[in-house]
Amino acid sequence: MEVRTEQNIYKQKKSRNIRIRKAKNIIFYSIILGATGFGILVLGLLLYQILKTGLAWLSIDFIMNMPSRFPQKAGIKSALAGSIWVISLTALFSFPLGVGTALYLEEYSQKGTWLNKLLQLNISNLAGVPSIVYGMLGLAVFVKMLQFERSILSGALTLTLLILPVIIVASQEAIRSVPETLKQGSFALGVTKWQTITGVVLPYALPGILTGSILAISRAMGEAAPLIMVGAAGYVAFLPSSPLDSFTVLPIQIFNWTSRPQEEFKNIAAAGIIVLMALLLFANGAAVMLRNKYQNRMD
């Protein structure tokens, strides 16, 4: 008898209930679709605007020429070279530092101690500090104190500090996702901790670590503010040949051009943006391929 009454309750509610639930479904679907659409629309407009103004100015000469006071002769060679120098060094510094720190925090340090908690809190905090602050830090520490001057090295070290928290947090996440059973399986074979880290933990976590690092390095590639602080020049008419040379990077070059009064420089800036985007796309693409390679090896 009881069973039957229960069924009846549902029968009464059924039709209305389902209609409302279905309507809610559709409403929320529309909202999230709209949110995504908004982003894509703005991005599309921006891209269209830039391609429209910049594409005509894009040429081999533009990439191969040094900057100039005359828009027709101005090129992006030194900024491109500077960007590649700075980013390569940044990647070189930040990756081992970040992964190393993450490994220490996840695998070696005592969880739950106040020191550990303090470190963790600071790292999360640092990820939110405005980049200009890192610029000032770089200026004080690398340029002045360590006397690296206004060099590629100073710039790369500053960017390293900037993205380090992001890499650490992403790597920590990836390392934490390594199943405990795999680590135990390794230990149970009489394998040491370091061998377990290189043999099981890192290979398993690498795709995740790479994803985080790619995002962080991409961000560094687009940064201008901290580099202005450490003194990247707006006008460099030579190619850097060592990490201690002075330099400029694409975002600064672009920023520089947009602040010129002549209309043509605005077009060149657009062309510069296209180059920067292509570079980003290339770097990201390469990294994603690298990541997929490791991921496939895993599966």
Added chain:
Amino acid sequence: MREHFLKELEILKMMFLQMGEKVQEVICKAVESLKEQNLEKARWAIQLDDEVDKLEREIENKCMSLIALQQPIAKDLRRIGAILKGITDMERIGDYGVNIAKITLSIGNEKLIKPLIDIPKMATIIETMLQNSIESFMKEDIHMAKKTAEIDEAVDHLYKDIYEELHNILSQNPMGANQATSLLLVARYLERIADHTVNICERTIFMVTGDRVEIN
């Protein structure tokens, strides 16, 4: 699959066979002792039955272990069930052997009231039956089991003949009453042995087919 269990089952069957052979020997010796009036042989038969009893306990323990540890099902379970019941039959058969041997001892060296003809004949048939029933069990041969069980009818006839013969002697010669009663008991024991043998055959058939059959 389940190599360990199959091995254990094989061991169990070998123990069952061993017990069967021992029982046959008990019967054989007991009947011989009566025929030859050999008291030594009779004592031997009685002693041999202790071994039969010991084997019965061992087999029973092993069956219980196997059921507890290996959880046999279907035919495997019937095999173990058949062995468990079969050893009870064999133990009874052994006891009848002992009874016959004891009769030999009680008659002692007294002259027999008549030459033994039908009793040894009956014993021979029963020994063959026992032999065949165990063999059919070991080979899981239902055809052989059926054939063996059917012989029981011949044993029953022989028993009836012996009964009538001894009955006549009893009424004509009261002096030999003691011996006649003893011999009548021997015939009765032999007849019972045949019945237990039939039980073993029926159990063989149940073990193989899963169907209960009632022969005779």
Added chain:
Amino acid sequence: MEIKIKVENLTFYYGNFKALDNISIDIEDRKITALIGPSGCGKSTFIRTLNRMNDLIAGTKVEGTILLDGKDIMKNEIDAVELRKRVGLVFQKPNPFPKSIYENVVYGPKRHGIKNKAQLDEIVEKSLQGAALWDEVKDKLHGSALALSGGQQQRLCIARCLAMQPEVLLMDEPTSALDPIATMKIEELFETLKKNYAIVIVTHSMQQAGRISDNTGFFLNGELVEFGQTDILFTKPRDKRTEDYITGRFG
């Protein structure tokens, strides 16, 4: 009867919680010892003390002695890394590394310094044969271990252990994640493995303990209630609690 591991008065704490209480047990060589008992009774904790896997957990404390061939493994007479090489552990859920079958087997040997290719190849073949897996995988040694079925993965994990040429194999509910056929294959494998190793197996299934083990120990609330020959423990248990547990009248 040769004793491989002798445990005396072993008591184990997680923090303040006493997980094992004064356990004494003899593990015989070339025999299968099964440990049964309800969840949380300490049987898994116990076998993990035998190769000091519990060292990896913070806040644990061990008292008592565990002698492997007469040497106390608790007193650093044997190094933990060396110990785990000699006392292998197979886990409840198959946990092959996300690498090829070949790499899974040579993972341990390589890290213990064996570099010779021919030698490694031999180890792979022998170990996989030892785990009754060789015939099934010999043509795809360099394929991913994760593509194998659950039962095959577990046998691979056993092969991974065998590659270290251990003396004792600990199995922590090795078949609880497997289907009946895979379980039967692994149980059969134990029959052959016990010719060369002392095997300790923790199992939820009393039937399994009955089928495969020579000795059985019954754990309850961190206590070893009863330990003895399996056929005796299953037909004539001494302790009422053992009887209640194995006959399903528990609680």
